[in-house]
Amino acid sequence: MADQISDVSVSLCSSSKYVTPFRLNYKQDGVEKTWDYIKGHDSIAILLYNKDRDVFPVVKQFRPAVYAAKIKAFTDGQKVDTDKHKGEEGMTLELCAGLMDKDKDVTEMAQAEVLEETGYKVPLENLKKITSFRNEVGVNGALMTLFYAEVTDQMKISSGGGLLDEGEQIEFLELSGKDVMRHMMDENIAKPVAMMFAFTWFFFMKDKEEVHT
């Protein structure tokens, strides 16, 4: 799948429920300072491993923020020539992931996200928390919690691909360990570093330490 992206334009965003800029006014050791940040959203990501076929279910999708960063889409009113900048430039390889809803149980949310995006119905007890961290500490200090889950072919009950009625359009694919290691250091494949950490954890740390349940 190479998503067909067309009719791209940029506008300044005066109000947004996803990206609200705030300023922290404070004193540090008595010196007045300010820092601009956004209200981000805590999130979850799930590293999946299908032990029946020794593959890793991951997702590929068009990410407007990555596309915009690559092509420098930062001018109000800018029109983008999509013959020159195809949607492929905004495609990322990622773990199954989603934003956190404070009112829900985090493990249940992880379960729902895996089902939506990959079609695997993982039992709750298979979802193990690895750790949590900040993706980005400069302008968005939100927390990401990383899970690990083993799945089997029997758990695959639907095709996955995200919630189309929520505008999600996600390609589900399964990578071999060899593919993972090859893609990991390939700078031509845009990807979040959280996924890179998750795979190094799987290959090098998983069997050396206790996984929190």
Add this chain to the structure above:
Amino acid sequence: MADQISDVSVSLCSSSKYVTPFRLNYKQDGVEKTWDYIKGHDSIAILLYNKDRDVFPVVKQFRPAVYAAKIKAFTDGQKVDTDKHKGEEGMTLELCAGLMDKDKDVTEMAQAEVLEETGYKVPLENLKKITSFRNEVGVNGALMTLFYAEVTDQMKISSGGGLLDEGEQIEFLELSGKDVMRHMMDENIAKPVAMMFAFTWFFFMKDKEEVHT
């Protein structure tokens, strides 16, 4: 060092040169969509290893965005009780890192950043690029380039700590490998996942592959 943070308040930020929200208007397979993102900044991070003493120079600093995320400082006019929420809540452990200036050579920028924050003057030829990735793909698709550099005690020519006249206030510290592994999975220590990936690369992948120069 626990930075003394006081007089904290939150304001909505109508214009900011650091956090400018944009909206991408586009069609995906013919369906009209929008996505809000910010104009982020490409950045560099440098994993340092002092081979004389087998330690890893890293930095600790107050990060307003992390502090705000932890205490939910997302209301215009909000005053924060700093007796209850001390600056410690916003402290992060990080690799030496900085924003990219497009007009400068990336390796020279890495060299300057290391000197500013840690006081080590690393020869350019010691700075090896590991790889590059996206920290965060949802609202900020900016690229981070990760370097690795071996340093020696002889290269330490100043105390580091950032550029005070630019408002930087950074604590420089050196961790043993044992400390690194202990801190890595400790959720009580706020840290970017880029650092976690860098250390897993050092401990598990570094000697297995070619490092790009």
